[in-house]
Amino acid sequence: MTSTETNTPAADGTEEVFAEADPAAKLEAKRVAFPAFPHVKLGPFGHLAEERARLDGLEWKHFTAKRVGATLGAELHGIDIIAELIDEQFAEVRDALHAYKVIFFRDQAFTPASHVAFARRFGDLEVHPFIPGNTGEPELVRFEKDASTGGYENGWHHDVTWRAVPSAGAILRAVKVPETGGDTLFCDMAAAYEGLDDEVKDRIENMNAVHDFMLAFGGQFPKDKFDEVRAKYPLVTHPVVIRHHATGKKLLYVNRFFTSHLADADGNDLRDDEHHQLLGYLCDQANNLEYQCRFQWRADSVAFWDNRAVQHYAASDYWPDTRIMERASIVGTRPAR
Ligand code: SIN
Numbered sequence: 001m002t003s004t005e006t007n008t009p010a011a012d013g014t015e016e017v018f019a020e021a022d023p024a025a026k027l028e029a030k031r032v033a034f035p036a037f038p039h040v041k042l043g044p045f046g047h048l049a050e051e052r053a054r055l056d057g058l059e060w061k062h063f064t065a066k067r068v069g070a071t072l073g074a075e076l077h078g079i080d081i082i083a084e085l086i087d088e089q090f091a092e093v094r095d096a097l098h099a100y101k102v103i104f105f106r107d108q109a110f111t112p113a114s115h116v117a118f119a120r121r122f123g124d125l126e127v128h129p130f131i132p133g134n135t136g137e138p139e140l141v142r143f144e145k146d147a148s149t150g151g152y153e154n155g156w157h158h159d160v161t162w163r164a165v166p167s168a169g170a171i172l173r174a175v176k177v178p179e180t181g182g183d184t185l186f187c188d189m190a191a192a193y194e195g196l197d198d199e200v201k202d203r204i205e206n207m208n209a210v211h212d213f214m215l216a217f218g219g220q221f222p223k224d225k226f227d228e229v230r231a232k233y234p235l236v237t238h239p240v241v242i243r244h245h246a247t248g249k250k251l252l253y254v255n256r257f258f259t260s261h262l263a264d265a266d267g268n269d270l271r272d273d274e275h276h277q278l279l280g281y282l283c284d285q286a287n288n289l290e291y292q293c294r295f296q297w298r299a300d301s302v303a304f305w306d307n308r309a310v311q312h313y314a315a316s317d318y319w320p321d322t323r324i325m326e327r328a329s330i331v332g333t334r335p336a337r
Contacts (some may be wrong), residue, residue, distance in 0.1 A: 012302055045290045047194045054191045058067040058099055064087045064101075065096060069293025072188040072310060081105055081302070082114050090121055093304075097169065098246045101307040102186045102293070102312075109300045110173050112137040112326070126160070126329040129233070130217040133326070140179035140326050147320030152216060154186060154316035156286040157257035159307050159329060162213035164236045167307045168332030172325055174297040181318035184303060185294045186310045192285035193241060193252040204282070206265040206337075207240040211258045237263060240282070242335040244308055253335060255311055256283045286311050308335065 022041075031043040051071040058065065063079040076096060078090060096103050110118070112135035119125055125139035133140045145151055160166045172184070193201075213233050221229060240262065242253045254262075262270045262279055285291070295303055305312060308331070314325075 003337075037265060042294070045191075045195060045288070048290060051191065052282065055099060060094075060096065062092050063096075065100065067100075068295065069102070069186070069188070070290060071191050071285040072186060073104070073293030073295070075104040076104065077106070080103075081108055081118050082110060083119065084117075092124065097231055097304055097306055098244075098309075101188055101190075101309040102295075102303060104295055105302040105304075106298065107300050108173065108302045110302070110326075115171065115173055115326060116140060116328055119330060122330045123168060124331040126331055127164075128160070128329070130213065130220045133328065139328055141329075143314075143323075143325040143327070145319075145324070146322040151314075151316055152257075153314035155256055156283065156311045156313045157216075157255040158189075158253070160313050161211045161238060161253070161255060161258045161270040162236060164234060165334050166238075166332055167329040169305060169307050170327050170329045171302060171304045171329045174299055174301045175324040175326055176322055177299055177301075178321035178323055180319035181315060181321070182323045183294050183296050183315045185292050185313045185315065186303075186305060187286040187288075187313070188291045189251045189253065189286075189309060189311060190244070190247075190249040191291040192288070195248050195285065195288070195291070196252075200278075200281075201241075203278070204240045207270075208237045208263040208265065209240050209254045209259045209268065210261050210269065211236050212260040212262055213258065215260060216257045223335075235240055235260070237267060238335045239337045241337065243337055245333055245336075246304075247309075249309070251308055252282060252285060253308070254279060254282050255286075259283070286313075306326050307332065 014171050027043065029044055030046060031041040048070050055067065055071065065074040065076055067074050074096065076093070080092070081093070093103070116125065116137045116139050119139070127138050130294045131141040133142045135142065143153065158166065159170055170258040212235050216225065238253055239251070240254055242251050243249070244251055259279060262275045264270060286300040
């Protein structure tokens with residue numbers, strides 16, 4: 001068989017090379033349409049450079065930070081969060097959370113009580129009405145998966161945006177993890193916002209989104225309880241673009257789990273196809289790998305995420321193995337433009 005038939009280069013050096021440089025050398029350093037699929041863009045996400053450089057320049061007194069993603073995620077080493085933090089350490093951990101958007105710790109053998117105590121340093125804690133715990137600490141929810149369970153964490157979401165005041169952050173500890181798989185991914189929603197075209201940014205600037213617990217938790221309780229639960233957790237409206245209370249960054253704040261539809265600045269529901277498409281497009285921004293980081297768990301690893309700044313996604317690739325996680329969530333403030 002000849003190399004022409006197999007379409008592989010000839011080993012004898014007779015294959016002719018028609019180009020002089022890498023095809024990308026001719027392209028400007030910006031994103032361009034993929035020839036066969038013009039709606040797909042390829043090339044550098046240049047808008048990440050500034051934030052990446054800013055994070056490169058950070059230094060900390062009480063720990064070292066090993067970066068995980070381009071604009072988000074860092075493993076903090078040299079600090080023990082089970083011990084009570086002095087105020088200066090606490091403030092630095094909080095600043096690191098705001099800077100990296102999600103921070104990770106290894107070998108933190110929290111008990112349920114010390115987990116809750118650490119989380120409480122950052123504010124009041126939520127009790128989740130639809131995910132029970134079994135640790136004796138009502139503020140700790142437990143995700144326990146094995147061969148007999150399904151799951152719904154493998155979709156991009158912010159936690160509890162169906163609350164009028166969604167969580168500011170969440171602290172998740174791995175109790176038991178599979179040998180392989182079960183990573184959690186995070187997406188930088190400031191990068192997602194920044195990467196939108198100006199036209200889309202203008203369109204959503206004053207738009208609102210309606211959030212509903214029913215989309216994800218509607219099957220959790222008996223139908224005859226519906227009116228009672230709905231009265232407690234009515235539909236809530238948040239801006240599509242919010243401003244981070246501490247960093248001032250603009251963040252894309254819609255997610256597939258809980259955002260039911262868009263609404264205009266006066267609160268009128270927008271439910272036509274065009275808006276459905278726009279909501280889908282905005283939610284899809286989290287799929288850009290360049291905005292993401294990925295954390296590989298070990299038992300007693302901890303992830304602490306800023307629930308406004310990132311969405312998260314727990315990869316569900318480990319069935320039928322067991323994966324057990326416990327989470328404490330910190331009460332936030334009302335999201336605002
Ligand atoms: C969650 O969605 O909060 C759980 C994430 C995980 O289990 O990794």
